[in-house]
Amino acid sequence: MRFGLFGSAAARRPTGNEPAEFDSSEGFRDFIEYNVEAEALGFHGTFVVEHHFTGYGQVSATINLLTWLGARTTTLRLGTAVMVLPWHNPVLLAEQAATLDLLSGGRLDFGVGKGYRYNEFAGFCVDMDEADARFTECLDVIMKAWTSDRPFSHRGKYWAFDDIVVEPPTAQHPHPPIWMGAGGESSVRRVAEAGYNLLLGQYAQPADVGRSIAAYKAGVEASGRRFDPMQVGVTRAFFVCDTESDKEAALERRLANRVRQLKLATRPDGTVHGGPDRATGDPDAVNRGSAMYGTPDQIAEKLDELRRVGVSYVLINGGGSGGGARGRVSLRRFAAEVMPDFVAELPARAAE
Numbered sequence: 001m002r003f004g005l006f007g008s009a010a011a012r013r014p015t016g017n018e019p020a021e022f023d024s025s026e027g028f029r030d031f032i033e034y035n036v037e038a039e040a041l042g043f044h045g046t047f048v049v050e051h052h053f054t055g056y057g058q059v060s061a062t063i064n065l066l067t068w069l070g071a072r073t074t075t076l077r078l079g080t081a082v083m084v085l086p087w088h089n090p091v092l093l094a095e096q097a098a099t100l101d102l103l104s105g106g107r108l109d110f111g112v113g114k115g116y117r118y119n120e121f122a123g124f125c126v127d128m129d130e131a132d133a134r135f136t137e138c139l140d141v142i143m144k145a146w147t148s149d150r151p152f153s154h155r156g157k158y159w160a161f162d163d164i165v166v167e168p169p170t171a172q173h174p175h176p177p178i179w180m181g182a183g184g185e186s187s188v189r190r191v192a193e194a195g196y197n198l199l200l201g202q203y204a205q206p207a208d209v210g211r212s213i214a215a216y217k218a219g220v221e222a223s224g225r226r227f228d229p230m231q232v233g234v235t236r237a238f239f240v241c242d243t244e245s246d247k248e249a250a251l252e253r254r255l256a257n258r259v260r261q262l263k264l265a266t267r268p269d270g271t272v273h274g275g276p277d278r279a280t281g282d283p284d285a286v287n288r289g290s291a292m293y294g295t296p297d298q299i300a301e302k303l304d305e306l307r308r309v310g311v312s313y314v315l316i317n318g319g320g321s322g323g324g325a326r327g328r329v330s331l332r333r334f335a336a337e338v339m340p341d342f343v344a345e346l347p348a349r350a351a352e
Helices: 026-040 062-072 092-101 118-124 128-147 183-193 206-222 244-265 285-292 296-308 324-337 338-342 348-349
Strands: 002-007 045-048 075-082 110-115 154-155 160-164 178-181 197-200 232-239 292-294 313-317
Touching: 002 026, 002 232, 002 338, 026 324, 045 062, 045 110, 045 128, 062 075, 062 092, 062 206, 092 110, 092 128, 092 292, 110 128, 118 128, 118 244, 128 154, 183 197, 183 244, 206 232, 206 296, 232 244, 232 296, 244 285, 244 292, 285 296, 292 296, 296 324, 296 338
Parallel strands: 002 045, 002 313, 045 075, 075 110, 110 178, 178 197, 197 232, 232 292, 232 313
Antiparallel strands: 154 160
């Protein structure tokens, strides 16, 4: 198996009660150091979210943050999970992403999505019903921008460009890998047929993950390509701890965070527009069935369950740890007490 990170930083907004030396960048800088250490511990890559208007400082300028991280690392893959295309100028985004890919020596994993949080669409004054069409047009322009050696023009419903050559070129050719989130079988197959890599959300239960991977594999092979299990990233929340009380506290933190995020995604009529937070069923059962919390042995059991349904690339999210020193200790323990058993088995399994 291969391991990477998934997550977000947070920059707190100062209030009138904060001391004069309050550092609103502390959360972002801690996130950078966490990723730098993850590279040294053997993690393959990191995927960073894009969100806006939360009130609690989630990452909004994803490309900027990854560029800073790219300057601090040498091998870590730099992933977006995801750039929400319906509200981005495709040419400006293509330029920014290509710059990151070029400066990092070809380490960009370009994850894209349609968006699902109502409050973001409302904030940008973009109709959520236009998300599909805006996404498709934006991605089409980005791909043309990265692969066209000659000037091109575009006349679409939402964007128009005249006689342009987009610079700089990407380091990876013909372009960085495209990663796309999906959940249902039909959407997973569409990702496969388009030739993109697949991102699966952190709340899907193992059996559902297995069905998604099977559908993706079938779609890839039906298109005449070879299926590579490393083209599927599966996000899992994790927290290494030794006591049941610590485990329960982490589960409560994760559930509270999910409820907070669901509020941002909920339309005025009470519906939620898809996305990774849409997992149905009892919230507590979904939480416990998907999170890898507990002792190293308990986490290893969860990983083995994922491996049996076809998972090879696991993106771990340490949000349940609460971050800071506790999150750093959890990361180190995962790398030292869990990862070796799974990474060491990869050559033997590949030879079978």
